[in-house]
Amino acid sequence: MRRLLATAAAVTAAALALTACGTTEPAADNDTKKTSEPITLTDASGAEVKLDGPARKVVGTEWHEVELLISLGVDPVGVADVKGYKTWDTAVPLKNEPKDIGTRGEPSMDTIAGLSPDLIVASTDLPPAAVKQLRKVAPVLEVRSADASDPLGQMTENLDLIAKATGTTAQAEKIKKDFDTKIAEGRKALADAGLGGAKYAFADGYVVSNQVSIRPFTSGSLIGAVNEKLGLKNAWTVKGDESYGLASTDVEGLTTLGDVQFAYIGNDGDKDSTPFTGALAKDKVWTSLPFVKKGNVHRLPDGIWMFGGPESMNQYIDSVVAALAK
Template identity: 40%
Template sequence: MTTTPLPRSAFAAFASATAICALALTGCGTTQTDAPADAQSQSSASCQDDSTTTSTDPVTVTDDTGHEVSLDKPATKVVSLEWQYTEDLLTLCVDPVAAADVKGFTTWDTAEALPESTTDVGTRQEPNVESILSADPDLVIIETANRKDKIVGQLEDQGIPVMAMAGANGDDPVKYMKDTFTTVAEATGRTERAEAVLSDFDAELQDAKKTIAEAKPETTEFVYFDGWVNGSNVALRPFGQGSLIGELGEELGLKNAWTGEVDPAYGLGQTDIEGIAKVGEANFFYTGTEDPESEDYVDLLKKNDIWANIPAVKEDRVTAFPAGIWTFGGPKSSEQVLNAYVDALTK
């Protein structure tokens, strides 16, 4: 099990704290696994019966940099350079003409299934501009808070409209997830579909909250983390206040017990076994994934005496969330998170 890869714009913010991780995609953060066997079967079944309308009117949307993107008609040939937007497009029943890191998306984000024919335009950190241009897009969505980003400039020089999104907002990550989804929907004329999806999400949230309340778990405090092996040691990354997965837990009536320093946008912290042992009686949840080519940091945790004496460990309250839940995703990934919380606390 390896640390969850980071979104594109999170790399710079987290680089100093995770220099040992070498951009989180080499050695400690990459995954070489094949896609889950049932990944293709997890495509949004609701798209097959979708009856919502698609606008054909001109579109003007404002991206997270304050830049207005104006289109004569909604975008239909979209290139996504970050997994969240790839997922959002698929949920909106819009297949991207190309996407960054197709294999990685298929492994780490099972909320939606990306068509096998989708063109891969390279990594999320350094996409191939020529490949993007070859897809002849009418819109490119990139994750960056900097309008002067090199990729943005190269694409706009070729007349390609670019929508730049920050990727996260630690002040209210659940609202930001919804707002981002709505913005992608506006750009593609799929606002009616977005409204239906978000209504379903809100209903799922209320149902999950009720189920957990009725279960009366022994403790509602939790810490969610992932980690990696650093030599003979284990580095842990708790998802604190401002993280999407942490705030989803709090929406369910739970309390995030991690109070250590975190990245202000993504709510990500860094600690070790001694640090995470200080959270008291909290339940432990962590990112579940399979990577046979990497050393399992959870196995190393189990060999540590400090870990063994943490209340959650002693009382068997440590739960891996199912593999393939993208912790920085859209409404459908967030629904997977809600279901994972419910399963963990009602087992």
């Protein structure tokens, strides 16, 4: 995971220590009739973004925004850390071979300029100096990847903003409708299994310099908000950061959870991301926890991006229902 896995880690560091040509698929309704009309938008930074028409050659500097682009039918010409995206976001796979523009924290300006994009979709997590440089290359639409005060609202706002910039608003409406349906289905499945209101804790973890760090996903996280929509009760009482709703603890911090359902996501492609079956497997504190003793520890499938868009959350919902309601 490295930048949120570094992005989220960077955003919360103080608190957590933690290409081929792109195309836009034609929309099914009046979106296609407006392809030549100028578009003016206000992005998350408050900047006014002017486009000659729906953007077709788009670069994405963060995986959250890349996922939204592909979900909307836009194949980005440039993506930061392509290998990482393919590893961590399997809900919405790349359909083309975009140019790797470098890391999510430090995209290559020269590489992006060489793509001659119509639009660069960038996270507000990028340093302002980097965004200033990007604006010299092409119009930049800054998107706030997360907001702990309203995680689901922020995800939807991002989807709608990118849809307006790319002329894919009809597809955005379909995505939102499908997500609402998935939430309702998941909530019913858990309730039918007697898990309505069940105490549930989701986390991920890392091993750094032989030390295990655990990252709780509080109610302010996107996954935390989805869990509550599913009727689950978040067992974490620690305070998360203001953007991603993430906190930081160690194995001792797990002793406050009590008897819960505990779930996590790791990745076999990153050995340091699976401490619950690795470094902690023989740890006396870990093995003494009630939910560990009862076997209520669930490793969800690899490749679910915890900071993604509606389709990653759909994938997450399916995995939670499968794990808990078995």
